[in-house]
Amino acid sequence: xxxxxxxxxxxxxxxxxxxxxxxxxxxxxxxxxxxxxxxxxxxxxxxxxxxxxxxxxxxxxxxxxxxxxxxxxxxxxxxxxxxxxxxxxxxxxxxxxxxxxxxxxxxxxxxxxxxxxxxxxxxxxxxxxxxxxxxxxxxxxxxxxxxxxxxxxxxxxxxxxxxxxxxxxxxxxxxxxxxxxxxxxx
Numbered sequence: 787x788x789x790x791x792x793x794x795x796x797x798x799x800x801x802x803x804x805x806x807x808x809x810x811x812x813x814x815x816x817x818x819x820x821x822x823x824x825x826x827x828x829x830x831x832x833x834x835x836x837x838x839x840x841x842x843x844x845x846x847x848x849x850x851x852x853x854x855x856x857x858x859x860x861x862x863x864x865x866x867x868x869x870x871x872x873x874x875x876x877x878x879x880x881x882x883x884x885x886x887x888x889x890x891x892x893x894x895x896x897x898x899x900x901x902x903x904x905x906x907x908x909x910x911x912x913x914x915x916x917x918x919x920x921x922x923x924x925x926x927x928x929x930x931x932x933x934x935x936x937x938x939x940x941x942x943x944x945x946x947x948x949x950x951x952x953x954x955x956x957x958x959x960x961x962x963x964x965x966x967x968x969x970x971x972x
Contacts, residue, residue, distance in 0.1 A: 788903045788925040789834035793876050796829050797869035798843050798862060805851045817846035831876055834902055837925045844929050859929045863936025871944055886947045886971060890916050914947075914972060920958075920965040928959040938969055947971035 802810035815823040822839060829835070844862055852858030870877045880896055882888035890908050897906035897920070904923030910916050918938070920926075935952045942950035950971045956962035 788837040788901060788923060790837050790840045790902075791831065791900055792829040792833045792835055793831040793870055794840060794866055794900060795826060795835060795843060796831055797866040798840070798847060799826065799829075800869055801862060801865035802847055802851060804865070810851060813850045814843065814846045817850055818842055837901075837930075841927055841929065844933065848929070856929065856932065859932035860936035860939070863933035863938075864940040865936075866933065867937045867940035867944065871941055881941070881944055883944075884946050886914075886942050886945045886950075887916065889941065889945045890918070890969070893918055911968075912970075915968070915970045918967045918969065923958075923965075926958045926965060928957060931957050931959060931965050934965070934967065938967065942969065942971055 799811050799814070802814045804810070806813060815826060818826070822842065825835070825839065826843070844859060847862060848854060848856070848858045852861070869875055871881050872878060877896070877899060880889065880892050887910055890910075893906050893908035897904070901923065904920060906918055906920045908916060908918055920934075931954050935954055939950045939952045942952075948971055950969070953968050954965065955968050956964055956966040958965055
């Protein structure tokens with residue numbers, strides 16, 4: 787069973803608090819089962835949790851705080867990057883200020899910190915362009931791919947890339963053989 791790190795779930799609940807201070811997390815947790823809410827009440831950043839739980843948290847946030855808009859998943863990804871790569875984030879050491887390609891070269895390692903199955907490859911395709919391809923993941927979803935788009939867009943900005951742009955060119959959730967993202971910046 788594919789799993790995600792607790793740090794991902796923590797960043798999602800932090801976004802819920804940011805979007806609706808005081809009651810955001812409570813409103814999100816109310817959309818989940820009591821067992822899921824109990825698990826989320828004592829998340830360990832370094833522990834592994836079921837991918838499906840992460841999906842249900844994402845969907846609850848989008849429904850409760852994002853008005854059901856699917857593009858809101860990108861916002862979740864951005865918040866996760868900010869939380870985990872920021873000054874006090876558990877993965878801030880991955881950032882390479884001033885060198886987006888050096889950061890992107892760590893993509894396979896970064897993937898292994900967030901997911902326990904599959905892999906994500908990095909290919910430099912230009913001075914300010916790269917392609918990331920996710921392969922062999924047992925579980926996948928269109929919302930998770932949108933969070934990846936937001937995560938990498940924000941991470942590139944945190945590395946100093948101007949006008950970062952991320953487009954998912956192929957997605958397993960919509961019939962593709964892989965999930966492929968084209969990244970560019972100026």
